[in-house]
Amino acid sequence: MTSQLAWLDFDAEQQRRTREMLRLFEEKESRDELGIGQVRDAFSDLMFPGMSVLLTRARYFLLVPWCAAAADRTARQRRPQSLADVERRVVLTLLAEAPDDFGIIGARAGAKVKNLPSVIYNQALERYGIARAYVDDRTALEEELGEEVTRRASGRWVPSVPPAPPGFPDSVVGGLRVEADEARWLTEQIVSACPTSFLAHVLQSSEPIDEVPWAWSHPAVTDADSETRAVVQDAELFSLAMHGAALLYNLLIAEKYEAADLTSVVGPVDRYRSRIDEWAETVSGHPRLSSWDTASMWARVTNQNPRIQGNPRARLFISTWLGVLGELAGMADRADLRALVRDREISIKGPQSRLRHDKLLRTWAGASGSRRLDFRWTNVRTIVSDIHAGAESASAGA
Template sequence: MRDIIHLFADRDSRDELGLGQIRDALSDALFPGTSTLHTRARYLLLVPWVFQEAAKRLNPTAEVDRMERRLISAIHDSEDYAGLLGMQAGAALKTLPSSIYWSMLRRYRILSDSSLRMQDALILDGQRLGGDDLSDATRHRFHAWSSTMPRAPIGFPTVVAGGFALRHEEAAWLCERILDAVPGTLMAHFAINPPSPDSQAPWAEPSTQYLSGEAKAYLGHARSFSAVMHGAQLLYNLMLAEQHQDAGFDSDRDFVATYRDELDVWAERLPGDVDVEMWNIEDLLVRVHSERGAPVHPRSVRFVRDWRDLLRDTPPAHLLSHPRARKLISDRERHNKGPQARLGNRRRLQSWGGSSGSGAMTFRWSSVRTILTDIHNGLDREPEPDDA
């Protein structure tokens, strides 16, 4: 569980102000099937390979568990193991990669039937289908996984050649899965246009200027939503820093000064990131409702609208000490977190570590960028003799 907690801590998954429903819907539209817990692209092959091997054994349920845990040391012994789930816990890892990646395996049709549960894939894979014709045993067997999936490397799962480094054939196949399963999305765009390895947000990529259609619309809303609401996130943390300081709690850094500076930078950059007057927030909400299949919580909608309206009426640089802005933040945290709210709660303030969801939303970009980079690195490798 330490590995899972670490993954959450390093990504934009904190939801102190109740913005998660909109953030996650935009993330799903831009990068379908992904999660902040996804670390490397080759897991999309490693998990199916493990299940295929386990399905051949007498006790597939026990075998798949054993093999997934064996993978941890096998990958750790390779040259490319960054992003390994279980790096700290080892074989004692509680949440296995199959549980984390199953939804993505479904979304990209790596599973032959998206309705298959893990136990179904284990028990049914390789089973004979109905019929009397026994002339072709392979044709009349159920396959839980895509029939075009590359084969596992020699020695798998005891040895994982290359670790997380994708072979050319594997990368090309995953690229095809993305283009086939989620065409017209930003994920498909980056499957063709490699992202920069150190870009901080998807809209920072030069290739996005050529976007069109739904991908362009969703990315525009994501950038605007991130830019506008980052001010609320920073003001919330400034208010925490002020109360933390006033309560006499020690800190190695002057967080009040830090967040004041960050708010000044945000206020200066905001006009270049989004035209608050022209941003169609109602179109954003319609798209989010459609993506989620359910409305966003009314209080979340009200908070986003109120914050946007405040920015229309007040220069961003004046929000730092604006009473209405501070009341909006305080009320929102109380409604969102209830008794766990930190503002005005000395006990909860004492445990504040200097940042509570202060980073600008990038919609899983760090995780997605790594997966896409894995694929493009694999495509750049020379095909091996048996990749033909």
């Protein structure tokens, strides 16, 4: 069979989005119950290119190429190891040497872990120029895509990757803690790959990030260029606006839940009515919402993901909801808004709708897609915090 170079952008992106969707589905408060995921992800990609809800710690950006190099060193041995073999060794090493480290991939499954770091981090590694996106045998790759990507052409990794610590992979000095030289390198690599992104601004900021609740709350917004600032402000307003639709959806479920005399969740109707009132008060008091240029917002997200143009039902639902933000009185009881949200959820889920399926209603735990959109900020905050901590360790040791 003749080997050939083949680009994998589509395959890798599809894998990442599928896994990210499954991860979001597992988190009940973060589910995309109303079909706005394309717009949500467009904002996420605009602000934080390469990031994903699957990424756990920054040092995996180095652990993966280190594992690949370790596997390559065994190529001529009697029993060569694949990238997957080495990654599983590292899982066991981390669990033995740094069991208290948060975010170890495979912490529960150990060496039996299926979703390996090389797969989870693949798209980000390519986006930040740490890995190159070509392979020398596409057929072999396609046979392996069910679990992992293990065979790459020579020159897969950028030569400037900092060296692995002594004893790797049977020892991982520092665990998932990023060292000072690694922090400098990661910052340079990410900023160079996406210099105008909000991620670059946050990464280069000296402001503490651990306690910043939302991307738009970070001081780096004020120092960003006008287009980046506009993207972040659009994301804030979109998150705030669509949170009301999510709360109304949960109120509809809560009413149906209580009407069915289900009691595992206590007082959901009163709770969601109260949350809708609080949301309406926040919307009414927001200084920028009334002057929000939604046409420019749509232009930005559709430019990021042109497939949004091919989803007219989602655009209609979102645009209709955004159009009522100036009339918030009695929103929880407005028949038109209830119908808008109900019809949207049913059109997406069909017979699996909680508003139709009594068995699914009984399994409701009190929150389904009720969390405000944060556009992967929780994961970004962890990754950036790791890198900042590494950089600060250099200053402390100076």
